[in-house]
Amino acid sequence: xxxxxTSLYGxxxxxxxxxxxxxxxxxxxxxxETNAGDVILAGLVIGVPISVMIGLGIGWLWGRLxxxxxx
Numbered sequence: 170x171x172x173x174x175t176s177l178y179g180x181x182x183x184x185x186x187x188x189x190x191x192x193x194x195x196x197x198x199x200x201x202e203t204n205a206g207d208v209i210l211a212g213l214v215i216g217v218p219i220s221v222m223i224g225l226g227i228g229w230l231w232g233r234l235x236x237x238x239x240x
Contacts, residue, residue: 172225172228172229173232174232175228179224179229179231180224181224183220183221183222183223183224183227184217187220190212190216191208191209191212191216191217194216195208
């Protein structure tokens with residue numbers, strides 16, 4: 170499978186945002202309900218892949234609407 174440049178940029182931004190959300194969630198979790206290891210695991214296993222897929226989709230849509238050389 171080959172991705173366009175805009176899709177890859179979207180995926181990279183999704184990766185960065187997924188990692189940023191994981192770090193932010195480390196500062197906001199409830200100690201009585203969970204621990205830091207579970208928060209990191211959930212963020213990396215669930216949050217980051219979803220963010221990357223959303224970023225790929227938005228990048229693909231951007232490329233379709235504005236052309237592949239819009240950056």
